Amino acid sequence: MLVTSELFVLVLSIVQAEQGWIDWNYFGLLSLFVQWTTLTSAALICLLRPRLAHMGIAGATLAIVTIVMLDVLAFSLFADKVLNPQPGGILWQSIAKKLLLALLISLMVLRYFYLQHQWQQQQEAEMQARLTSLQARIQPHFLFNSMNTIASLIDSHPELAEEAVLDLSELFRASLRTTEQLVPLSRELELCQRYLAIEGLRLGERLALDWAIEPGLEQQAIPPLTLQPLVENAIYHGIQPRAEGGTVRIEVSAKDRFVYLLVQNPAPEAGESRHSGNHIALDNTLARLRALFGESAVLKRSRQNDIYTVTLRLPRQTVNQYKRLVSR
Incomplete structure (x- = not known):
């Protein structure tokens, strides 16, 4: 997840650059923001794994997305108030864009893990059926x-x-x-x-x-x-x-x-x-x-x-x- 998120930041930094290949200032600030949100969100989800395991797919998905969104919102408010204060106050439109982007990325990652889990279950079922037949x-x-x-x-x-x-x-x-x-x-x-x-x-x-x-x-x-x-x-x-x-x-x-x-x-x-x-x-x-x-x-x-x-x-x-x- 860390490597994938850093690659995503790299792509955005290349697109953002007006001169040269990459905007290094933008890359550094965005890396700091994305890595902290990724690490803290993953840590919170891992701590809640026992409870998430008892939820259905829809419930677990909703809980994970909520955790990520709240985490991104908290770090966005912190970044706007402390790291990059604006004279006009909080830029809610910028925060909304970050939340929308975080929502899309979270759903894509969860979809990937869900498909991977389904594939593993299929492999285990086929192996168990083959084992049962042979035994x-x-x-x-x-x-x-x-x-x-x-x-x-x-x-x-x-x-x-x-x-x-x-x-x-x-x-x-x-x-x-x-x-x-x-x-x-x-x-x-x-x-x-x-x-x-x-x-x-x-x-x-x-x-x-x-x-x-x-x-x-x-x-x-x-x-x-x-x-x-x-x-x-x-x-x-x-x-x-x-x-x-x-x-x-x-x-x-x-x-x-x-x-x-x-x-x-x-x-x-x-x-x-x-x-x-x-x-x-x-x-x-x-x-x-x-x-x-x-x-x-x-x-x-x-x-x-x-x-x-x-x-x-x-x-x-x-x-x-x-x-x-x-x-x-």
Whole structure:
């Protein structure tokens, strides 16, 4: 607001100048007046934010415009009486022009903030809808396979069957928890462990796991159900089609200002087309990351030496740090 108002003063000073490019005396006096009114009006509005938040759009707009107009009137009277006294008394026509100009500028600024707020709400609504859709997506084949595995364990290994039921219920609970935009990385890793425990019962020795988690990143902020779908794709496309199975590697590390998450699995054999089916899930994941973290979030997929790798790059910050940043 300060920069915008100063640019506005600069334009008026250029228009006002009769000689040269700019009237510096006019620029200095008008800058002093505009900056003081801008600062004091913004300070008063900030102090009244709790009350303004409970008003409707029309009420808040009227209150803010009233504050700005009274502030401009007070400084105009002060300027005419003290800084630039006129022999004929107060120049009400000049003050009226300033009030009209302040009214127009205030309405333009409020309109800009309103449109920006509407755009942010639309972005949040779209992101929440995408998140809800993704979280509600429990693959039918995974559910059927899990239930069959649990049924086969009830008689022979009831303890394992009970643990599998608890793991499955936790996965469903996470898919229905749609109010959280970010969770600690430790919770997402725990969810992956529960998912892999269920798949381990079904695949047995065909599934090997390689965990490489750098300590100290437990509170890293990550959208819920971001890593688990990548692990699910690694199982479905990299392990399940192979009779000999394979290894899924999950790696988490930090470098500079970023945290890197890697999910690796054996690449599909030549002619295998099912792997392309996870592109939509990867695109949805990237869209969620960009909505939350902006361009600093990156998702890449690569294939090298028969190893398929999906890499996530997130800015290094905790959930609380993200909330404080957004609240600004």
